[in-house]
Amino acid sequence: MRLTLSHRFISFKKAISKQQLWICLGILVPFILLSIRFHFQEDLLLDQILIQVPHQIFPRSWDDIFRFFYLLTGVKGTAVIIAITLGFLVWKCCWIEAKVLAFSTLGILILVDDILKPLISRSRPPDRLVESVGRSFPSGHATGNVLFYFFMAYLLAERYPKWTPYIYGLATLWVLIIGFSSVYLRCHWPSDILAGYGLGYISLTFSLAWLKISREQVKR
Secondary structure, eight states, X not given: OHHHHHHHHHHHHHHSOHHXXXXXXXXXXXXXXXXXXXXXXXXXXXXXHHTTHHHHHXXXXXXXXXXXXXXXXXHHXXXXXXXXXXXXXXXXXXXXXXXXXXXXXXXXXXXXXXXXXXXXXXXXXXXXXXXXXXXXXXXXXXXXXXXHHHHHHHHHHHHOGGGHHHHHHHHHHHHHHHHHHHHHTTSSOHHHHHHHHHHHHHHHHXXXXXXXXXXXXXXX
16 A cells, blocks of 8 residues: 555656646645635735726626626536536547546535635625625636636647647636636636636646546556
8 A cells, every 4th residue: 555655646746847846836825825814804905906907997788798708617507518528528438538527627626615615714795796605715616617628728739739829828818708707797806716726727737647647557
């Protein structure tokens, strides 16, 4: 058992670069500090200023457009998209990719919604433009979508390497639209979204490492 755990640790160490580990650490430290801060004091002056910005850029006629983006990428909408994606991966006999994607997305959902949000217990912004329940920090919306769409971008970039910049560019643009929509509709504070992006990057890093290790084990 010790040998197996040791081998797994070494495999993860090889699958994740030092630069990625430092980035994850650089995200995790401020994330923990913000979590402690919001647990004891919810308000942040910068959040109250930045949450006004979207409505200074876009008129109220954009409400339905951003509401569509938000609902499409919410828990129910994303669950349908993930289910379709998993079905496609299974149909293509991409068992490893389907397994990693399924457990990663389920794991991050449980971590954010059932552990972090109740523990930190930050309230959502007032005067929301769409119904949203639960606590606010970190944004599960941002976390889950970063994990899912960049995981899929990675798989597509493997399949179509010449299109890599466009694939990752579209994934980045889409995730930014999702985050902006959440702030525009006042479902999340800007810091919730940024924290979700950071947590999404960490979960994506370890999910891709798990994918690489699983593929290597099959080759053996």
